[in-house]
Amino acid sequence: MTVYGTRPEAIKLAPVIKALEARQGLDLVTVVTGQHREMLDQVNAIFGIVPDHDLDVFSHGQGLNSLMARVLERLDPVLEKEAPDALLVQGDTSTVAAAAMAAFNRRIKVIHLEAGLRSGDILSPFPEEANRKVTTQVATLHLAPTSTSKNNLLRESLPESTIAVTGNTVIDALLEAVEQQVPFTDARLAGALESGGRILLVTSHRRENWDGAMERVGQAVRRLARTYPNVTVVLPAHRNPVVRAALLPPLADLTNVIVTEPLPYGEFTRVMAAATVILTDSGGVQEEAPSLGKPVLVMRENTERPEAVDAGTVRLIGTDESRIVSEVSNLLDDERAYREMANAVNPYGDGRAAERAVAAIESLLIGGERLPDFDA
Incomplete structure (x- = not known):
């Protein structure tokens, strides 16, 4: 199962969702929280993703605590019904931290895409730095985008065997989107x-x-x-x-x-x-x-x-x-x-991050070999 709610999450998860849907041996349940309703729907449409569940947590003027409470409350019955072997989240939003805790409380494995980012200041960016650190604590598999992110996790004493360096899936999504040349409205x-x-x-x-x-x-x-x-x-x-x-x-x-x-x-x-x-x-x-x-x-x-x-x-x-x-x-x-x-230097990915991420997920859930780590 994968859970996401904002446009950036949707963009970065889209290549992984498409790659998971194409693999035999893995069944995927897609859940959206609707944290960024219209922008989220636009990204899903671009990449042809139709969610299985929509938690619809957005409310005008809601605070962070209200948002996280709604995610926890509305995701829990979906977890009970679907009983996934693992839950995949991406990044560092309040949706990510709440969904990860909901899965952890049901003893469901948590897979964290874009793991290991650190600013070193718990209040900047706020609340993202805290969200990503909370998610790290309950995750079973850490899909780090770069070796720098991996080293951040190793410094926090995470076992190296739980970390795979994938590159960032945003590059996979970007390369596909640029090719489409969508007309301006x-x-x-x-x-x-x-x-x-x-x-x-x-x-x-x-x-x-x-x-x-x-x-x-x-x-x-x-x-x-x-x-x-x-x-x-x-x-x-x-x-x-x-x-x-x-x-x-x-x-x-x-x-x-x-x-x-x-x-x-x-x-x-x-x-x-x-x-x-x-x-x-x-x-x-x-x-x-x-x-x-x-x-x-x-x-x-x-x-x-x-x-x-x-x-x-x-x-x-x-x-x-x-x-x-x-x-x-x-x-x-x-x-x-x-x-x-203006140098086209990209330390974040080569367009194959989703492929590496799915191989690591398969290795965790059904066995098999991971791909070599991304090396910029």
């Missing part, structure tokens, strides 16, 4: 890409940036848009009203800023591929953009994904308004600085 985006002009893609939603930081991000993007009128800023706005109230007011009167609803995954990958620079606080974008040769400036103080920072395609810049403006301006103005970051 927003004519402004189609026009921006057809013009061939430079594009600054901005995404910001992290909870730890809600307290003043997101207002600084909005002001920084405003300054950049006014300084570079020939650069189109594309900002898919997260639906959370706290995010929108902080981020969007400074951008309302700017003609070269395109604010959209959250983009379907296929459209978002097209914008990423066309972008000149990406400014984000997202974890997934840090993994995807290096595959496309895009410089990524991360508006966080730390990251649990250091591999691309080490490779030089990702830079941590924090949320200071002046620094954001300076870092983006440097890439837009200095061709040499841009080239140094």
Whole structure:
């Protein structure tokens, strides 16, 4: 059984779900929590996934405790009915931690995809760092995306035999989605890409940036848009009203800023591929953009994904308004600085992560050999 609730989880699980469905000897039950209802449904449609159960836990304005309580309450009868041998979760959302605990309490094996990410700060990212550490404690099999993640787990005294390095399945999903060339539903985006002009893609939603930081991000993007009128800023706005109230007011009167609803995954990958620079606080974008040769400036103080920072395609810049403006301006103005970051170096995967993950799952449940670990 696999359980997921957000768009990033759906994207990263989709290649594994498809690979599991294609294997004989394993029966798969797919459960969604509906934490990101519309965005979740869009990803399922792109990859042709039809869930077996929908817990429908989303409620406007609910807090983290309410969300986790609903997942526990509504997942438990499904676990009782289906009686799976193992439960597969991905990443570090509240859905992941709650589902893992629900399975553990019924003595069901937990398989954790994208295991071993660590920022070293329990409050950043919040609540993800705590969620992933909780899930590690109850997992039987840890599918680490990189050797760095594996080493994090080994430092926490996990047996090496319980860890497989798969690469990140987001690369499998990205390569498939980019090939599809999904048409844009927003004519402004189609026009921006057809013009061939430079594009600054901005995404910001992290909870730890809600307290003043997101207002600084909005002001920084405003300054950049006014300084570079020939650069189109594309900002898919997260639906959370706290995010929108902080981020969007400074951008309302700017003609070269395109604010959209959250983009379907296929459209978002097209914008990423066309972008000149990406400014984000997202974890997934840090993994995807290096595959496309895009410089990524991360508006966080730390990251649990250091591999691309080490490779030089990702830079941590924090949320200071002046620094954001300076870092983006440097890439837009200095061709040499841009080239140094725009290297198609991808330490996260080679498009075969799902294949390695399924082999490790088969080895756990029905025997057989794992594939060699991914080595960037």
